[in-house]
Amino acid sequence: MDLSYSEEDQAFRAEIRAWLEENLTGEWAELRGMGGAGRDHEMFEERLAWNRHLAAHGWTCVGWPTEHGGRGLSLWQQVIFHEEYVRANAPARVNHLGEELLGPTLIAFGSAEQQKRFLPGIVAVEELWAQGYSEPGAGSDLANVQTKARLEETPDGSGAGQQWVIDGQKVWTSNAHQSQWVFVVARTEPGSKRHHGLSFLLVPLDQEGVEIRPIEQLTGGSEFNEVFFTGARTDADLVVGEPGKGWGVAMGLLGFERGVSTLAQTVDFSRELAAVVSLAKETGAFEDPVLRDRLAALAVELEVTRSFALHGLSDVESGADSAAGGGAGSIFKLVWANWHRRLGEVAMQVRGPAGLLARASGTPYDLDEWQRLFLFSRADTIYGGSDEVQKNILAERVLGLPKEARG
Structure with missing residues (x-):
């Protein structure tokens, strides 16, 4: 399969590279490198302003169709955009949750009214979104969702219509404390089990009946949250797809989650690996043949990972594989997550005993970039679909093996 870039693609690469070089200066220069994994709290308001600057120049939602406010870029041009952004x-x-996940989901499954209401706000970065999937008893096992929603008349008694009333708890809700909306998978058919009777609801967060509690992490950040719904409300027409048929919508969204933007991670990983190699040379750890072998293996594995991801995206574009179906997307998630965990381990090995000590100047402590990489990468094989779930997807849906026994 031809994975080379056309002259048009190369011209686009030069365009976006030049734009970023010209614009990441002056007031924006200090934002370079801000807000990485485990550091979502860094200069949030400034990064929000930068995102709106991107929007004003047409650099948000670049893969969306033009009729929905996007640029309608080809698959390879989307890859180029994300690569150059990281470089x-x-x-x-x-x-990310609005642009890469909810937006494409509304384009695929939403009504014309929902698209008209929400897509412009995502393109302009005027409304931010959180994801209401995981629960204390339904993390990797999303079909075990217990949050409930029921239709009731509006509380003012005006007869103006119905609303969904939501009760339950979500957890690991990224950036809920900074978002205006959350998309929620809730059980709307009493007595239903597993993936039956679930609905995909769009819920405003700024209302009575919604409580958001940040979860402090080992890395010092708190981008994850618990969200409690106690009689929270949203309009009856803010259900995506048919009521009770939300499982298909939720799975469609997860397909978008493992799309083009995740490929750009390999560029960032390459920069992290190069920095670890430089650190090893500075500290003398590079003279250790075992450590040097591990670093060489990581370099080879990263190139193979990138090549596999490109082939997988080609299959999705050609229709040979479905992003939502699991195959290539699940393999890619397994590969990059475990690679990144190994990189974190090697980084700490390079740091040596000094890596075990944190600076006491912060509250409760300050971590250097290698300590943060090690700690945050422990979660790579859990969030976005754990290793166990990805293996089950491949076994059951792709290979057709018997389903895992459930207690």
């Missing part, structure tokens, strides 16, 4: 060390974007 420029541009700040982490604040609107």
Whole structure:
């Protein structure tokens, strides 16, 4: 399969590279490298302003169809955009959940009214979104969702219509404390089990009946949250797809989650690996043949990972594989997550005993970039679909093996 870039693609690469070089200066220069994994709290308001600057120049939602406010870029041009964004060390974007997940889901499954209401706000970065999937008893096992929603008349008694009333708890809700909306998978058919009777609801967060509690992490950040719904409300027409048929919508969204933007991670990983190699040379750890072998293996594995991801995206574009179906996307998640964990382990090995000590100047402590990499990468094989779930997807849906026994 031809994975080379056309002259048009190369011209686009030069365009976005030049734009980023020209714009990541002046007031924006200090944002370079801000907001990476485990550091979502860094300069959030400034990064929000940068994201709106991107929007004003047409650099948000680049893969969306033009009729929905996007640029309608080809698959390879989307890859180029994300690669160049990472290469420029541009700040982490604040609107990933809206731009990469909910937006494409509304384009695929939403009504014309929902698209008209919500897509412009995502493109302009005026409304931020959180993801209401995981629960204390339904993390990797999403079909075990217990949050409930029921239709009731509006509380003012005006007869103006119905609303969904939501009760339950979500957890690991990224950036809920900074978002205006959350998309929630809730059980709307009493007595239903597993993936039956679930609905995909769009819920405003700024209302009575919603409580958001940040979860402090080992890395010092708190981008994850618990969200409690106690009689929270949203309009009856803010259900995506048919009521009770939300499982298909939720799975469609997870397909988008493992799309083009995740490929750009390999560029960031390459920069991290190069920095670890430089550190090893500075400290003398590079003279250790075992450590040197581990670093060489990581370099080879990263190139193979990138090649596999490109082939997988080609299969999705050609229709040979479905992003939502699991195959290539699940393999890619397994590969990059475990690679990144190994990188964190090697980084700490390079740091040596000094890596076990944290600076006491912060509250409760300050971590250097290698300690933060090690600690945060422990979660790579859990969030976004754990290793166990990805293996079950491949076994059951792709290979057709018997389903795992459930207690």
